[in-house]
Amino acid sequence: MPVPGSRGLVSRSLLRESAYRAIRDAIVDGTLAPGERLHDGDLVAWLGVSRTPVREALARLEQAGLVQTKPGRHTIVSPLDVRDVRAAQSVTAAMHELAVREAVPGLSAAELDDMRDANARFADALRRGDVDAAIAADDDFHGVTVTACANGAVRTVLDQYTPVLRRLERLRFSSLGGRESVAQHDRIIALCAAGETEAAAAAARANWSTLVPLFDTP
Numbered sequence: 001m002p003v004p005g006s007r008g009l010v011s012r013s014l015l016r017e018s019a020y021r022a023i024r025d026a027i028v029d030g031t032l033a034p035g036e037r038l039h040d041g042d043l044v045a046w047l048g049v050s051r052t053p054v055r056e057a058l059a060r061l062e063q064a065g066l067v068q069t070k071p072g073r074h075t076i077v078s079p080l081d082v083r084d085v086r087a088a089q090s091v092t093a094a095m096h097e098l099a100v101r102e103a104v105p106g107l108s109a110a111e112l113d114d115m116r117d118a119n120a121r122f123a124d125a126l127r128r129g130d131v132d133a134a135i136a137a138d139d140d141f142h143g144v145t146v147t148a149c150a151n152g153a154v155r156t157v158l159d160q161y162t163p164v165l166r167r168l169e170r171l172r173f174s175s176l177g178g179r180e181s182v183a184q185h186d187r188i189i190a191l192c193a194a195g196e197t198e199a200a201a202a203a204a205r206a207n208w209s210t211l212v213p214l215f216d217t218p
Contacts, residue, residue: 015049020057022047027066027077028167029132034079038067064160066167080168088164093208095154095161096142101201103148104192112193115144119185126179135166141185145192145204181207 023043026032043054058075061067065084069075078084118141125133139162146155184207191200 015053016056019047019049019053020060023057024061024066024163027061028163032077034077036077038075038077065164085164085168088161089208091157091161092165093205095157096208097201097205099145099149099151099154100188100192100204101197102151103145104195104197104200107148107192111144111148112189115141115189118144119182119189122185123182126182135169138181181210184210
């Protein structure tokens with residue numbers, strides 16, 4: 001299995017969570033490809049942890065739909081499934097709509113500036129064709145309202161389902177044609193700044209719905 005060559009990656013104080021995030025991110029960015037078998041020994045050597053946090057991480061990843069396990073046989077990276085991605089898109093869009101609705105009444109000028117800065121970085125990354133930087137900036141943009149809404153359930157659901165969508169984007173695109181999203185982000189910011197809660201929430205949901213055409217991309 002072509003796991004990264006570095007070892008001892010995971011902090012001992014955060015074994016379970018760090019192992020989960022490291023394996024999840026390797027699946028999302030394509031380092032671990034769909035259908036690839038995952039061997040406990042390889043993951044243990046890569047992460048520098050015992051088998052227990054690795055197995056716990058794999059159990060969480062199976063629940064999130066990113067791996068498939070057949071007890072006593074093998075664990076593989078889940079193939080892309082359009083039905084799973086559509087379901088994740090619907091849930092993610094609804095959660096971001098809720099986050100914006102709950103965040104807008106209390107958004108500060110500094111938080112609005114953070115959204116503007118993230119969108120500027122997003123636009124710059126798209127111009128440069130830097131998929132990783134674009135996705136990171138997009139996460140930062142939406143993360144402002146997710147944090148501001150202070151709704152732990154929203155964050156928990158998004159942590160589970162967003163990686164499924166990011167995986168699709170990374171695997172099917174060598175560059176992002178998401179310039180329409182820059183304008184949509186600008187609209188969300190303007191509506192938030194104006195205190196137009198329902199319109200801003202609807203715009204956030206519409207922004208995540210732009211992923212729908214990707215489902216039918218060959």
